[in-house]
Amino acid sequence: MLTYGDERAVLNLLYVYAELVDSGNFDGLSVLFAGVPVFMAGPDQPAVPGEMVGEVMHQFVKTYEGIPRTKHLVTNTILESDAPGQARTRSQFTVLQNVPGVLPLQVVASGRYHDEFTQNDSGIWAFSQRIMLVDAYGDASAHLETGDAVL
Template sequence: MSVSATPVRSDLQILPLDARVVLYVTTLAFKPFKEVLEEDVMVANDIEGVRRTLAAYCQLMDDGDYGEAANLFHSDARWTVAGVVYNGITEIRNLVASWPVPDGIKHLTFNSIIDVDGGLATAVSDYLVMKATDIGGVAIRAGRYHDSLSRSASGEWKFSERENRGSSFVRS
């Protein structure tokens, strides 16, 4: 005997991503539960991989390890900093090589909204750059990163495009 399943409530599909557990009720009518769960685990792993790249960028920049930070970009990546576009890994490496080694700098990335579609991802994140002073940490820059990333052949997520949209808090 064949059983034809129909969605219990198709209106559940309008719920935000955080409500995926509820969506299983609807999705089960079309896919086995195990397959749906495996897909969600893969997406969660991809999102965590993107988050890892975002965090690695901050830590490498704080440590002054600009060469490794540049390795987070694909060879044909595009990076926009202060309205200036740097195309390709050579221009990106030259840019970061021109920067002084940071002293008491801390990059913070937060409020990231990450969307993954197969081997491609976008992320929009707020950032804050702090500098140590005699009176404590002071914010010297804040803004928002707009990123496009893709999975490399080795499985790591790397920047295809990165745009820094921000402003300095330092008075001139």
């Protein structure tokens, strides 16, 4: 069973991801996901090595003065654990974007994150896998260089 502190640590990892993306700190994503398979286009596509996530983001996500002008909202998180030092979550995400003069505020994508986490011997929690599942796209023309992935 997870302690309250463990639950907060796991949930904070979800929110750190959103903060890093929305601030344009794509290199920070490579650190966050280091050593972790990240399925950016669903579980049926090859995983991106965690260390490469930042490079993929730099390649595909449009930025404006260094930021993508997005807000990644992570909601409806279900947190489960069957063993000490292991946890998994299922969350909903909604990506809002507003680019003045280009795109009014709107939803550009929504979907789900299926994540797994492990706790190291020092008690620090980290991602051990992420699967992104996009359920719906809006106008992603100001968000992505390609419409094939929502990051």
